[in-house]
Amino acid sequence: MANQDTLDPVAHGTGMPQIAPLPVGGEQFQNLPDRLRAAATECAHKPALIDGEETLSCADICNLMDRTATYLRDKGLQPGDRVASLAGNSADHVVLYLGVLAAGACMVPLPVTAHPTALAEMIRNCSPKFLFADDANLDIAEKLGAPQTLRLASVRPKAQQLPPIEPLGTAPTELFDINYSSGTTGTPKGIQHDCRFRDRQMTRMQKMGFGSGAVSVVSTPLYSNTTLAGLLPVLAYGGTVILMRKFSEQTFLELAERHRVSHILLVPVQYQRLLADPEFDCFDLSAFQVKLSTSAPLPEPLVRDLLKRWPGRLINLYGMTEGGLATILDCGAHPGKLHTVGKASEGTDLRIIGEDGREITDGRVGEIVGRSNTIMTGYRDAPEKTREALWQSPDGGYFMRTGDLGRLDDDGFLVLLDRRKDMIISGGFNIYAADLEQVLLTHPDVAEAAVIAIPSARWGETPLGLVVLKKGATVSTDALLAHANAQLGKTQRLSAIEARDQLPRNAIGKILKRELREAYQNAARAAGS
Template sequence: MMMLSNIMNENIKEFDEYDFLYFGNRTYTNIEVDRLSTIFSNYLLSEVENSGDKVIVYLANCPEVIISYQAILKAGKVVVPVMYALNAKEIQYIIEDSNVNTIITSNALLENIVKVAEKTGKKLNVIVTDNIENDAAEGSVNIHELEKIYNHSKSQNREELNISEDDLAVILYTSGTTGQPKGVMLTHRNLYISAQSAARLMKAEMWKKPTLVALPLAHSFGFTAMNTYLFLGSSVVIIERFNADEIFKAVEKHKIRTFTAVPAMIYGMVMNPNIDSYDLSSLEGVLSSSAPLPLALMEAFTKKTGTEVWQGYGLSEASPVVSTQWRGATIKPGSVGLPIDIVRVKIINDEGEELPRNEVGELAVKGLNVTPGYYQLEEETAKTIVDGWLRTGDLARIDEDGDIFIVDRKKDIIIRGGLNIFPRDSEEIIMTHPDVLEVAVIGVPDEEMGERVVAYVVKRPESVITELNVISHSQEHLAKYKTPQEVVFVDQLPRNGVGKILKRKISELYQNKVMN
């Protein structure tokens, strides 16, 4: 059966005992992670009063995240992963929407949970993975210390529960790039088969090889990456928060051949002044997904490291993998690769009709990895999953070889004078200017033309680039109507926890700018 709760046991049967997780100076074997998660699971079942059927894990990357996920799943409960960067207000929304009573967190993040408990009057069970130092927590929440659970547990035998592969395993809250976060429901089968498929693809290069995780483990990409590494018997260096130097050190020390990243991480590595100080010769390729990777950035990374960048595409609703490039495949610039072996894809128009090859429309996906829907949002589910096909909201085309090319987010299209403009076209061109570090292009209301194109640009330090420079550079390569009518220079672009640029926030910034 395709059960996430069995994945550790399957790993141990396949690979025996090995060093599974490296974190700072601490090493955990796969058997130790399995034992600790079983102890924790039994505690959740028997000792945490009113624990409920869902448990939030609100932690920065650490081994306790993996242990907690396994414990919750073994207890037959549902994991609700939450980004450590979220504030109390955002946490409150997820707690109330998912009706969670139990939260696993650290002392550093406990204050946010206490604020939620005090504001809502809800008595929360809080399991802290390190030492409690917050006296204000007393009385506001029921505190449990994970170390005491390990030391005083009476049972290390796993309880067998009546759960199936179609049961809910995880609720992943979307990043809320276009509004309030939605809870994506994922079953044991959804997540198991997605990781299993990824492992089949990576087996030749990754079988029993070391890798690293700097992606947030609360994100669907990081979550599935860890499950994939269990299938592969990989040893994993866990990076608490993205830090380019820590990644370089891990690659040098453990002779890592490949790892997964998002474009913001690749950008951070390219811009790190110490990159040439490390021995990265073992590195063969980096798999980038979660957001579009500008071609100029990909080329800069390859030039700096001599390493390939493979692109993939996915979304939480697909657990999350849809397509990917990998070593040995024909790498087409701008492509996110071929669909993985468990999914079908097609391009559709607004009426849901399939379009011919190389025509641009909405990408639709079907497979056993696709979510059954959004938690408590039946209307939203019905709009997103039609006749079993997940409508991704991404505009794409599929070429004659089956490679997928993401064109843009459907909601981000700019319509100027009746003509469609894809922001990514303009962003790719602006990024080629030597004085530009980052860019995001949005559409804003325009009385005459419907919308006008505005570019938000982060320029290189000490650069003297002007608005006219950006516009002129764009018009050298694109039709005039596709280029910015206005350029706004900013110190940084708003992002979510995995570095995806939040265009909704940029639109709000522009609106505030106009009003002021």
């Protein structure tokens, strides 16, 4: 019998390795549009989506989804095609997303914070049939080279004049969406999820309460896997989603109190900013049942403050947009394990490997790898990058490599340590230091550059540039900062630049970033003590 994790090097005729997820016994797959139709039958008039002054019921959402699918098909969209979007959070954006899926196509929400150069590469990589943009991003979208660029606000008025599409049968292995890792250099990686990935993810989230009884605020952008993990199951099972177009502490707290919000998924810096709001304790948050945190480390002092001041369970999740690995920590149930990210979730096989690629089983530190019942199909049109992201176990199974260092304690809880990759997580968004360093090095006066994460009260972490100038150079750090940030996306921008006489290196010439970071981390700890 063939191994469940066999790589097919010619799957779909693209040469892309296809990674098989672990099987789930007794599974009954149902695509998202069909789940929404079932919810509309059971609770037609229940509020499903609230965007400012507009409220759409379950029946409204289903009706708009199916009419949008007809609109897209009439314009020539075929099953398997890709549709890209460059837009912020809005009801129009959600309706487009659902309509694309109902038409049997794949949705590609692009990061609005990425630099136009990176966005153009994403368009080239995914080859969308259409690119839809909201008014704030239309000028940028029209310059990205998509075959057809259309105004997002025009979709609903046209779709409402058309009949609903006849429901399509969708195979579990058909592509659902592509999420991009944003960057300014090299090729941004398109992380492909199939319909089975999303269906299983929704099932897992429903078990944590993100379903028919949930009222949830969505405050992170639609191009984020974190957002989709919280948004889609609430809609699919008949719950209520309140959209925030831009996160602010006061607005979030007001919405949470007014709508009796029960379930949320936020990134740690949002929790940090909310608790720091001087009026936080004045709001009635008693309806909360579950709070999820993901996308960045959740500091233990913040966990204890959340448990003390905010009602409901607090669950810390660790994983990747690529899938393959998921751990879960119910913080209130395990007060002695708050320094960990919990245990492997149901359907996850988690292991630690050493530099030699062999599994570590004695509690030592190594790279975290995992496979699960939710895993990407591969990076789009990047078979070598896909293979580099995999580790093969002695029994032939393929695991996703996280690039993170950690160890398993005696109880099987994962202790997450340093990151092997020079990744900075600012406001829940991943920033790759190598991208920023290459931008700094484009300036003619810069001889050496290193970018590190330093603590930030507002963003959790923020990137700091450290440069060694060429002999005789007189450029100011302010001018360098302006030069670099003009080439970077909004969430990538450097907070500051400092000039150094030299950068510390080891015997083989590698810059010692840990040493660079320590001074800032020690200063932050001293300031907080």
